[in-house]
Amino acid sequence: MASLAELTPPIALGALDGRYRGAVAPLVDHLSEAALNRQRVHVEVEWLIYLAQHQVVAPSRLLTDDQVAALRRVVEDFGADDIAELGRIERETVHDVKAVEYYLKRRLAGLDREDLSELVHFACTSEDINNLSYALMVRGAVTQVWLPRADALLEQLEQLARDLAEVPLLAHTHGQPATPTTMGKELAVLAHRLRRQRRRVASAEYLGKLNGATGTYGAHLAAVPEADWQQVSREFVQGLGLTWNPLTTQIESHDWQAELYADLARFNRVLHNLCTDLWSYISLGYFAQVRGQGTVGSSTMPHKVNPIRFENAEANLEVSNALLDVLASTLVTSRLQRDLTDSSMQRNIGTALGHGLLALDNVAKGLAGLDAAPEAMAADLEANWEVLAEPVQSAMRALAVAGHPGMDNPYERLKELTRGRRITGDDLREFVRGLGLPEDVQERLAGLTPQTYVGLAPQLVAHLDRSAPGPGTPDSADRRGGVAR
The missing domain is CATH 1.20.200.10 (Fumarase/aspartase (Central domain))
Incomplete structure (x- = not known):
């Protein structure tokens, strides 16, 4: 049987780099090994520029604007050839950050600025x-x-x-x-x-x-x-x-x-x-x-x-x-x-x-x-009129507190009507009309259906608009930050 591990291009071991690559590919620019090395080069370049331009270590010839731009282009143009070069250096150093240091020193040589070579990775631990x-x-x-x-x-x-x-x-x-x-x-x-x-x-x-x-x-x-x-x-x-x-x-x-x-x-x-x-x-x-x-x-x-x-x-x-x-x-x-x-x-x-x-x-x-x-939601509501036991017993409780007669044991009476059994709209309306409720309350409860007993639910959705981010919030602020200049 042929070894799949030896095929080229290499076959992905994990699903993210194989089957699902398209959905997650943008993360490669940020969280891959190559992205890590690019950011290492970026940090080393900015540290070199900072030390040189601020004359922190010793008086030296400043980097020209063209040299600063050239160093930053090392980061901007970082690609396949640079990844391969870093790989070759790391095989010699057996140390990833040291490989970045040597890689950048080569770039300084190309700019004829070997005099700043020892500012690369100056006083830094990996x-x-x-x-x-x-x-x-x-x-x-x-x-x-x-x-x-x-x-x-x-x-x-x-x-x-x-x-x-x-x-x-x-x-x-x-x-x-x-x-x-x-x-x-x-x-x-x-x-x-x-x-x-x-x-x-x-x-x-x-x-x-x-x-x-x-x-x-x-x-x-x-x-x-x-x-x-x-x-x-x-x-x-x-x-x-x-x-x-x-x-x-x-x-x-x-x-x-x-x-x-x-x-x-x-x-x-x-x-x-x-x-x-x-x-x-x-x-x-x-x-x-x-x-x-x-x-x-x-x-x-x-x-x-x-x-x-x-x-x-x-x-x-x-x-x-x-x-x-x-x-x-x-x-x-x-x-x-x-x-x-x-x-x-x-x-x-x-x-x-x-x-x-x-x-x-x-x-x-x-x-x-x-x-x-x-229509499916409506059918389930129509089959469950017993859910209206809640508003009926709640209205009875309110009337009992107000001193209206005949409103005793509302929870228990609705439990007897609905527990363990299905009721129809007619069953509920008949029960409501036999309670001796004030006429306005009776009509309000008799007119309820499972479809209309939704409280403030439709209006509550508007809270989504109130919780959306506005200008100046952390959601909308530009959080990219700058780079050392």
Whole structure:
């Protein structure tokens, strides 16, 4: 049997780089190994430019504007040849960050600026470069890929909620018929929950540090004692658009990552709840899956259109959350001043976000294929007149408090009428008219139907518009940040 591992181009081992590549490809620009190396080059270039142009280490010939632009083009033009070159260097150094240092020194030679060669990676430990690179990578992935996809899905879900705001729905609590609501209000609940978690993700803080091998600026101070290294570090990190962390060990503590991954996981869990609810509504016949369904639903049953988009999303959300949870719990711990567990762990960030992104894609496609079936919802409501026991006994309670006679034991009387049996509209109206209610109350209750007993549900959907982001909020602010200049 031929070895599949030896075929070219290489066959993907995981589903994200194989079957589902199209849905998650934008993350490659931010969270792949190549993206990590590109960001390392970016941080090293900006650190070199900062040191040289601010004359931090020693008086030297400044970089010209053309040389600064050429160095930044190394990052902008980073591609396949650069990836291959870095790979060759790393095979010699057996150290990924050192390979970036040597790679950049070659570029300085090409600019005839070997005099600045030792400013590359000056006083840095590998983690100074890595923590800043990961912060920039994750920020880019979240703000440029994840948030736009989440926003598109939220707008789609919120519009569906508005469209169905007045469509009556038999609620089910504990799986049993309960007080009617509307389909739009129930979808709005989930949209509102997702929007709140989205705001938390959008307001994430991305921290960074540059302070040496154990966070003491030891090498910095030994080399250039007169420099204000804390100010240099703060200015450089903030110039990258990150929040400066003044107190660390060798590594930046990763607490911000744990916070962000917990928020992403919580968004995923609410989205999972949406998937299971929609699956149930489809099962009950409240939605039909017709539009865009030229696909095969079942290999043997021609009539079937399975809710596979929501099922696929559920599975991918569970995988994403398993990874996000282990990232959040593991990254906050490091033995003494440094261990290497975070290095391997952080290489799974792309996979964690990738499965979440794939779920967003599937839910969006699933929603696009739904058509509400109001007639099915109406049929279930018509078959469950007993849900009107609630408003009748509540009105009787209010009259009892007001001193109206004959309103004793309202709950028990309605329980006797409805518990364990189905009643019709005629049964309920006959019961109401025999209670001795004031005429206006009697007519109001006798006129109720399961379809009209929805309270304020249609109006509640309007809260979606009030919770949408406005100008100047974390949702709409430009969070890309700058780079050191």
